Amino acid sequence: EDKVVQSPLSLVVHEGDTVTLNCSYEVTNFRSLLWYKQEKKAPTFLFMLTSSGIEKKSGRLSSILDKKELFSILNITATQTGDSAVYLCAVINYQLIWGAGTKLIIKP
Amino acid sequence: GAGVSQSPSNKVTEKGKDVELRCDPISGHTALYWYRQSLGQGLEFLIYFQGNSAPDKSGLPSDRFSAERTGGSVSTLTIQRTQQEDSAVYLCASIFTPDRMNTEAFFGQGTRLTVV
Numbered sequence: 063e064d065k066v067v068q069s070p071l072s073l074v075v076h077e078g079d080t081v082t083l084n085c086s087y088e089v090t091n092f093r094s095l096l097w098y099k100q101e102k103k104a105p106t107f108l109f110m111l112t113s114s115g116i117e118k119k120s121g122r123l124s125s126i127l128d129k130k131e132l133f134s135i136l137n138i139t140a141t142q143t144g145d146s147a148v149y150l151c152a153v154i155n156y157q158l159i160w161g162a163g164t165k166l167i168i169k170p
Numbered sequence: 171g172a173g174v175s176q177s178p179s180n181k182v183t184e185k186g187k188d189v190e191l192r193c194d195p196i197s198g199h200t201a202l203y204w205y206r207q208s209l210g211q212g213l214e215f216l217i218y219f220q221g222n223s224a225p226d227k228s229g230l231p232s233d234r235f236s237a238e239r240t241g242g243s244v245s246t247l248t249i250q251r252t253q254q255e256d257s258a259v260y261l262c263a264s265i266f267t268p269d270r271m272n273t274e275a276f277f278g279q280g281t282r283l284t285v286v
Contacts, residue, residue, distance in 0.1 A: 093267075096275060103259050103280035105213075110274060150213070157226070158203060158263065158275060160213050 064089045066153050068161035076169050079141050083164045085151030086133040095127055095134050098150040100163070105150055108136070141168045174264045176278035183252055183285055191247040191281045193262030201265035203275075204237055204247050206258040213261070219245060252285045259283070 066087045075081055085095065094112045098105035109118045111127035111134055118125050122141075127134045138145055146168045151161040175194040183189050195202050204216040215229035219239045230236070234252075239245040249256055262278040 098277075103282060104261055104277040107274075107276060152275070154265075154275065157218055158215075158265075160215075162212050 064153075064155065064159050066151055066159050066161040068149075068151050068164050070164060071162065072165040072167070074167045074169060075141060077141060077143060079168075080137065080139045081141060081166065083136040083138075083149050083151075083166070084133060085136070085161055087151075087153045087159070088132065089153045089155050089159055091155040092129070093154045096152045096154065096158075097125055097134070097136050098152065100148045100150055101146075108149075138166075143168045143170055174262055174276050174278035176260075176262050176281050178281055179279060180282045181284070183283070185254060185285055186251055188248065188250045189252055189283065191249075191260050191283070193245045193247070193264075193278055195243065195245070195262070195264035196266065196276060197243075199264040199266040199276075200242075201267075202239060202245050203263040203265065204245070205261045205263065207261060207280075208258040214258075216247070216260075249283075252283075254285045257283055257285045 069084045094110050096110050097108040099108055109125045114127055114129040122139045125136045148163040148165050150163045153159045174196055177192045181189055200221050202219045205213045206216055207213050217230055217237045218226040234250045237247045259280045259282050261280045263275050266274045
């Protein structure tokens with residue numbers, strides 16, 4: 063059965079800390095891995111990763127995929143209270159398979 | 171339009187009434203998903219449309235739920251005889267595969283359904 067597992071389920075850190083969120087997967091016919099940030103209603107797209115070992119960056123966020131070990135990490139440096147959200151990982155084969163998310167709380 | 175559009179953004183309905191939720195996907199995107207998310211829960215798959223193929227309805231929770239996609243574009247999710255447990259945010263995602271190696275998925279802003 064295809065599955066995506068995120069860890070930790072929740073994380074509380076102080077502003078300025080660096081966090082690493084994990085996403086591991088066991089999915090047949092892997093095509094892409096996606097990271098989303100969900101604050102209110104709809105998830106907001108962050109990154110799409112298709113190739114192993116190529117880091118994608120956007121400001122203080124970065125992500126990388128390891129297709130040999132079947133995982134991805136999402137790094138957030140110099141965290142701010144506005145980074146507080148649920149971070150979702152999804153893998154696409156012929157459908158979207160979602161992890162349960164990591165709830166990140168940044169304390170001032 | 172530039173993104174996935176869902177309407178209405180909020181809907182309050184009385185128990186037992188029918189509701190229709192609409193999703194306008196990104197033009198040219200071939201696949202469309204409906205999800206719902208109850209308070210504090212993860213994304214629950216409902217139905218998946220891919221091109222002209224028969225939709226994957228395996229996630230629909232009951233026969234009160236149905237969805238269609240007209241002309242390979244706009245989709246409507248219909249909930250008949252709504253129940254309080256149907257209260258959730260209903261999300262539509264539009265999928266695009268530009269090449270064999272890449273797939274993009276973008277969400278609409280969702281419809282918050284409240285059944286009172």
